[in-house]
Amino acid sequence: MINSKQPPNHFSQPRLTSTCSTIPAATPPTVSPSITPSLHPPTSSTSGTGLLSMMAARAMGLSDSNGISTSKGMVTACESYLPMVKLMRKVLRANAMEGKIRLINKRSDELEVGLDIPSRADILVSEILDSELLGEGLIPTLQHAHDKLLVENPQTVPYRATTYGQLVECTYLREMHDLVHGEAEASDGIHLLPSVMPNLLAVKKQQFAMHCNAIKDEIKLLSEPFKVFDFDFWRRPDSFREADLHIKAKGDGTVHAIISWWLLQLDSEGTTFYSTGPNWIPYTSDVKELKTSFVSSGDWCDHWKQCVWFIPSSGLPVSKDKEVWLHAAHTETSISYDFKTSCNEKEDADLDLHTPDGQLFLSPERIALYGNSCWRDLMLNAIKNAIHQKVDPLCLVADDSIFLAVAVAHLSKTSQVMPLFPGLGNKGMQYLQKASIANSYSMDRIEFLRRKELLSSLQGSPHRKIDLFIAEPFYYGNDNVLPWQNLRFWKERTLLDPILSKDALIMPCRGLLKACAMYLPDLWKSRCCLKEIEGFDNSVANTTLGACGGLLVTEDTPFLPYFIWQCGETKILSKMATVLEFDFSRPMNPCSGKTKVQFRESGMCHGFVLWIDYVMDTENNTILSTGPDKRHWKQGVKLLNEPVEVGHGDLSSTEIEASFDPLNGELILRHAFLRNQR
Known part of the structure; x- marks a missing residue:
């Protein structure tokens, strides 16, 4: 987590596991017979690579600079997945921490006081958070911990989490759920949504994680940020709560979605924060006193994004300075919203609450494509x-x-x-x-x-x-x-x-495997090898966790599926070239091809992006492109071991060779940067 006064350098490292690092208390706890550093949901209880455990042990002062124990405290970590247990043991061994952390191969809800830990723990250090906050089972995990594993009024890191929302107008967000509008504009005689059943195709009523910064210029903000719920880690949370919010519109428009995020308060004093807010949120109204020290997420990261809740139908019209009523509710694993037509009535827009037989739920990208x-x-x-x-x-x-x-x-x-x-x-x-x-x-x-x-x-x-x-x-x-x-x-x-x-x-009758070289600093940074994080060596975890950048030259990086338009800062550096062709008119067969790609821009090349353009018919050569300039499809990314500066000097092109094996469906890509002939 980021310390608001001096952000630690480890945050630039990739999140390759379900556990990310937090900053423990600045001083060792005065009462600490035991610590439970990582209690995760009953479905996937995990302590990850052990980073939290090691940080907790160091904060407790379990050993001095010579590795000699200086405290009677104990750190207990739980992990249900055996391969991750083995990996964590390797990490602990690499950092000489084996004797300072007790690792138990169980889920957190299977731990028993007197059997797994000698007494209830005084401190809980955890990271059980997804982009929505609750999706990894934060509430049931905390409930069990408070009921069975923690002392009364324990110390916790984090201390509190607060969810925020903002009303927005955005044509693209409307397209991702409003197929009725899309079909009306198309007027082609195809009705995927019969008029009597406008919800036959729909997106689920849930929050969808998305990099909203990518569409910042397309968003009109129709309200100030508003607080939705607080979740205190230091006390037992409720399974269900509701809140009625009165929100003043800051302009005329149509609300197409609610964009939400969360703010973590790491310490009880309120000096250390971390936010997943979009980059147009410099700080929230509740922490104005921290203008100089509070920061939003700022840097691009793929493990935590913003969330989008789509407003039913074509949206909700609002007028400047008029209030709208929003009803928010949370269960153990999710947060939902409903607008209200009055103080006591929820809006039932276009029978949205009714589920017809044969209804299909599709992804927002698929709904946008079909419209x-x-x-x-x-x-x-x-x-x-x-x-x-x-x-x-x-x-x-x-x-x-x-x-x-x-x-x-x-x-x-x-x-x-x-x-x-x-x-x-x-x-x-x-x-x-x-x-x-x-x-x-x-x-x-x-x-x-x-x-x-x-x-x-x-x-x-x-x-x-x-x-x-x-x-x-x-x-x-x-x-x-x-x-x-x-x-x-x-x-x-x-x-x-x-x-x-x-x-x-x-x-389609043919497929064209296309490729281009790209500048992808944010994506490369998020997937580069783990090295030293907060003074701990995590390099042994790289192979298991699928790191890309910074590998040994002899190791090959995997292909990754991504929406390139959501990958932070990007730039296409080369021409888009066809590497090989798939001939669908014939039975499946091995394919291979080679091409030379000229750089058209100078810059740092972080990898190659690949996609397939489909030739729908030979007669008219109708081509459907799924390239990086398209939002409806994910592309394949092949990151380089190390970025290469291209486009000026003597690196003017690259040779790309690809082969496709129909037996396993795998694609192999090779490349060689070419120097100018002098």
């Missing part, structure tokens, strides 16, 4: 071109695309549509049933079969073959995968080759 008129036009044109080439086509939708299934059934009145729906399954069919009337198709033209059933059904029929094989590609629930991990439809195309007609159209 994007440019994407819809591109996909519909490609489908129309394919349908016009076939008479009474049998169309297989090879992924979880409800858009493609609805579009084909709507556009071709004689087509038979067979969605595989590998992730959606029967939920997808229930959805198609609900959307059928609005899109003028009959469900007797829709047939849902698993791959094995499909093969056995069509292999024995010489006159019934698949004419159209299509995908976006999109796989339900696979939101955190690398671009080439969405090539599952190519594998399906390969396995189903015996039942494809000889002139079957495959859409």
Whole structure:
């Protein structure tokens, strides 16, 4: 954590585990028969690499500079995951701390006084926080600790956490949940949301973690920051609380979302704070006296972000200086909001509280994509071109695309549509049933079969073959995968080759693996190797935790899936080049390619960003790009071991070589910076 007077240098290190460091009390505790430094939720109790434990032991003065014990206190750490227990022991051994910390391979709610620890602990040092604050089980973990493991009125680090919110207007945030508005603007005849069931597709009513600084220039602030809840670590928290807030609008507009964050008070005196607030929040109204010392998160970090709560439908209109009523509530693991039309009534906007049968919850990015008129036009044109080439086509939708299934059934009145729906399954069919009337198709033209059933059904029929094989590609629930991990439809195309007609159209027909060199200082910094943190050697944890930057030259860095637009400061340094091509018209096969990429900007290169541009049809060469300038898809990032200065001097280009292995779905990338020929 950051000390408000002198931020420690360890905060620049990556968060590669579920535990981040905190600053213990400035002086050793006067009464300290035992410390429980890390009590985590019953589902994932973890003390991480042991950093908190070592800091607690040092703060207690368990040993002098010669390693000799100077205190009768005890540090107890709990960790339920055995591989992490083994890693922590290595870290403790590397720092000569094995004899000063007792590590127990249990969850925190399994610890027993008299068995695991000799008496109740006086001090709790913990980090059980996610971007929403409560999602890692802070409340049930603290409840159990106070009931079973801690003395009355214990000392705790952190001391208190406070959640804050702010009303905002933002077109992009509206697009991430308001598909009704998107479809109205598209006016293409496809109705993913029937007018009688406007919530058939929706995002879940929850807070979504997001780097809101990335859309700072698109946000209009409609209120000042307001406090929502306080959570005191030093006393037993309640499982459920409610709060009615009166918030004055600072301007006219439409509230599309609530952006929220939290503020940690590390010590009871109130001198050490840390905030996950966006960078437009220099300090909060409650700590104005700390103008010179209180800081928001400032630096980009990927383990804690802001959170976004979407306002139902098209938002809530507000007028300057008028108050709106907001009802906030928290459970043991989440915080929710509802606007109220009066002091006592919650707003039930557009029947938002009603859940229709067949309702599907999609990610905000997927909702934004399905409402994007440019994407819809591109996909519909490609489908129309394919349908016009076939008479009474049998169309297989090879992924979880409800858009493609609805579009084909709507556009071709004689087509038979067979969605595989590998992730959606029967939920997808229930959805198609609900959307059928609005899109003028009959469900007797829709047939849902698993791959094995499909093969056995069509292999024995010489006159019934698949004419159209299509995908976006999109796989339900696979939101955190690398671009080439969405090539599952190519594998399906390969396995189903015996039942494809000889002139079957495959859409997309090709894929172009693209790459560019990029300046990514924030992302590289967040993933670089752990070294010395607060005086402790954590380097033994790098391999296990997946560090990238600063590895030995002989070690290869992994690919990472990221929304590049949310990766802090970025800049494209080179041209965007095609490295290799995937030919989906043929069965899956190994692919390889090589290209030379010229740098167009000078700067520090931290790695390469890769994505796939999909060629939807050969006739019109319609290309769907998923590159770093697009917000709806994650790209693959390959960070360098060490940043390289490029674009001026004698480094003017790089050679990139890639190979794809269809057996394991892995991509291998090699590069070589090229010097100018003189």
